[in-house]
Amino acid sequence: MSFIKLEKLIKNIVGLKLNAIRCTCEMLMFDFGQYSLHAQCLTRIIKDDDILLTTFDYQSWDGKNEKNNDEYYNLTKYKSEIESGKVLAVEMNPLCDVIITLDNGVIIQIFIQNSYAHYDKESEQYRFFETADNETEDEKLPPHYVVYSKHIEIHS
Numbered sequence: 001m002s003f004i005k006l007e008k009l010i011k012n013i014v015g016l017k018l019n020a021i022r023c024t025c026e027m028l029m030f031d032f033g034q035y036s037l038h039a040q041c042l043t044r045i046i047k048d049d050d051i052l053l054t055t056f057d058y059q060s061w062d063g064k065n066e067k068n069n070d071e072y073y074n075l076t077k078y079k080s081e082i083e084s085g086k087v088l089a090v091e092m093n094p095l096c097d098v099i100i101t102l103d104n105g106v107i108i109q110i111f112i113q114n115s116y117a118h119y120d121k122e123s124e125q126y127r128f129f130e131t132a133d134n135e136t137e138d139e140k141l142p143p144h145y146v147v148y149s150k151h152i153e154i155h156s
Contacts, residue, residue, distance in 0.1 A: 006145055006152055007092040010037075010128050014087050018102060021082055023075050026058040030108065032087060034130055037098075041113040041125035045082055047106050052078040082106050096125070096147045114149040122148040 016033040023029070028045075030037045045053045057070035085102030092098050100108040114123045130142040143156040 003092070003094055003096060003152070006096065006128070006147070009145060010092060010098065011090045013037075013100070014090055016087050018083055018085050018087070018106075021075065021079060023058075023071055026055045026071070028053075028055055028075075031131075035128070036131050037110075037126060037128050039110050039126040041123075042111040043126075044109045044111075045078070045106060046109065047078075047081060047104075052082070052106075096152065098126075112147070112149060116150050122150055124148055 013032040013035050016035065018030060018032055020031040021028065027038055027040045028043050030039070039055065041055070043055045044051055053071065053074040055071065057074055058072075060070045081104070085104035085106050087100060088103050089101045090098065091101075095112050097112055098108075098110040100110075102108070110126055112125050114125070116122070125147045127144050127146050129144040132141050140156070143154045146153045146155055
């Protein structure tokens with residue numbers, strides 16, 4: 001899949017609200033209407049020239065409970081400021097970095113964080129997909145667009 005096709009798809013969130021933001025380990029998950037974006041790479045949420053939250057905040061934790069870290073803390077603290085913003089613009093560069101601007105002053109930055117993998121497989125950076133309303137076992141789910149360090153795949 002090409003960068004141009006993904007850029008066109010991801011711009012479908014323009015005009016939609018950020019309905020929910022969640023985190024699991026170092027991954028931040030964003031729900032925009034019928035679309036979802038799961039970011040495992042460096043993701044920053046900015047408001048008023050202040051970084052509210054990053055995926056790297058997960059690294060500062062107590063070493064005992066996985067939820068005792070700055071990522072969970074900051075998400076809990078700033079969630080009400082982040083959610084419910086309407087997407088004004090989506091920018092994507094040829095590296096597949098994404099910048100999402102919301103009408104509540106929040107900017108979500110998603111950066112590819114790995115170079116080409118020499119010693120190991122490429123790292124998954126983020127997924128973008130349309131969610132299915134009524135999933136059944138027989139129903140085929142919409143495809144996931146998976147962005148890696150140097151290429152994009154469609155998983156269906």
